[in-house]
Amino acid sequence: MSDTLLNATAPDLAMFEQIARATISELPPAFKVLATSVGVTVMDFIPEDLMAEIGLDDPFALTGLYTGIPMTEKSTMDQATAPDTIWLFRRPILDEWCLRGDVTIQQMVAHVTVHELAHHFGWSDEEIAKIDKWWDH
Structure with missing residues (x-):
């Protein structure tokens, strides 16, 4: 095994957030503007x-989560109790x-980000397949 692999470290929380934000910035224009208002929280x-x-029951069973009210269900009568947020879980x-x-x-991080944006x-x-090139793999 090469020294590079032996000394490699996993990307940290900040790198995951950077990848997620880059993914959002690369969305088609019609979605990018709306997606930038969604919070991104990265935790282990x-x-x-x-x-x-x-x-x-198992924290390893979930790579990401969306909390909020989906746009297809929002109403002007809704009282938001928390911001719409994409959660990414680094270890899973x-x-x-x-x-x-x-x-x-x-x-991988882009795929989870797009899935939660979905x-x-x-x-x-x-619609996900049009945005997320993951399906090409």
């Missing part, structure tokens, strides 16, 4: 309170990336 794992709220993403072995970490926009699988 889902917080325990949020994990309990959605009924999840790293695990899935390692298991796959056929995509870059940038592609919940925000209310996209179908076909």
Whole structure:
């Protein structure tokens, strides 16, 4: 094994956020403007309170999450209690990336980011495939 691999470190939380924001900035113009208002939070794992709220037992089982009201369900009568947010969970993403072995970490983070944006926009699988080149792999 090369010294480069032995001394390699996994991308940190800041790098994951940078990849997610770059992914958002590369969206088609019609979506980019709307997506920039969605918060991006990157953590190693889902917080325990949020994990309990959605009924999840294994923190490694979730790579990302969207919290908020999807655009297809929003109304002018809605009182937002929290901002729309994309959550990315670094350790589960790293695990899935390692298991796959056929995509870059940038592609993996971009895929999770787009998938969570899909919940925000209310996209179908076909609409996701137009945006997320992941499906080409």
